[in-house]
Amino acid sequence: MPRASSDGVSIYYEYDEHEGDGAPVVFVQGLGFGRWMWRWQREAVADRHDVIAPDNRGTGRSEAGHPPLVARLPGTVRGLVMLKLTGYSVAGMAADLEAVLEDAGVRDVHLVGASLGGMIAQQYVLEYNRAQTLSLLCTTHGGPDAVPIPEATQEHIFDVPSGASERETIRHRMRPAFTDAFTNRNPHLMDRIIEWRLEQDADDPAREAQAAAGQAFDIGDRVDRIRVPTLVVHGTDDGVVPYMNGRLLAEKIPDARLETIEGGSHPMYIEDAPRVNEALLSFLATHDRALETAETEPSR
Template identity: 70%
Template structure:
């Protein structure tokens, strides 16, 4: 089980063999490696695949002070959204440590939501990114469209008396369309199980949320000099689609593709079409 060390924190990653330039998949806020399983399976074989767990997620260490998880939830959440939060820049440093440990000289970096923020920061600060693919993400800052308050409240809520599985299902509801969840009950059951096995703990998820809220690289995107593919669902209830349009306006060498009616997790709901587009981009950079 390969591990890298970043600022004293052990970061776990998986590695699949392949012949072409590695593809590294960066997870969204709180989500485990399961979220990329469809694209990862399609890419593996032709490309080497690197799949790290964000700090605090899956098998990676959280790197939080030991007392923090023991604090009352409201106090803990306030601290982890502010002075004790992770930073996107720190998570980009984690990614650099993983690629250094893996001996990767260049990689296609694919990130969704918080992972897309990490991918932006990574391309700005480090030299290994060959291309970027940014899904359902934002550059942050005052001119970006914030997560709707109703969605924010839902993502962090815990229904009274709910079981662990019910909480996991409840919190991801805004990320999918009702049509998809209604048509795929067995898959949703499996996703709940994957979430319980691989997702971040509540304290780590809160620290990741603090990193996402503080993210702001809108005035630096012109410095990104690698081909970039921006993918976004038009009905994203978590990160509004206008954020994808802003990224495409500000990153010089960008292709924007929107998915009509697509949710925040459109790359799961419409995995075949997203994977086809990603593979074409990895092949040609266009």
């Protein structure tokens, strides 16, 4: 089981090597989500690319890294402590990602992040130089110019009915993200997703620490310094990170392309996986060809 050490915290990652000749694709998870969230995209790119999938700190098999006492605090107190004192930072999670890629021994990668993972990916390309391309799904650059998570969505995600079981809590939190049409058509998949989340997702303290990182994230005044080809994919019906955030990213990042998923929800990488995969594969193929051409051209 490959692991990297970042600031004394053990970060787990999977490194699936395939026979393709493209640069490795690195998938960075959203808030609290385990590696399961990328299963559709990992399968799509596997014919051409190796895949690296880290667990964000506090998620899956990665260590949480906060003091043991924090986990024993009452929920309301713990939330305040995470927000003000011991929460994670997106910069720290980008450093975790750099430790993983250093441990994996890779030089050039295609970096793909969704939601909180998209924030980590943006921070990463501003701080480090391994990413050859950047793909940002359902995410934001943060700060005062960004469109915030709707209050109703925040209440639904963070205020869970008292007495709810673990499965009921997960189902309640997912409701604003998925469309009713998708959940109604795919009851068995939704049940399976709940099982994956129980197996792999962050526990409440780590999830709150990740949420604190997302709330504090703001590169609105630096996002135009991103200098790698960038794909922005966003759904028009995203009820968590509103669509205008994707528009803002595409406008501010110099070499960015916006792919709009009409009617797409926040987890469009699940609900609209074929459309998302088509956009991602086309983007990766274009820029792998560009990299190959640059590498094979004779020097002048």
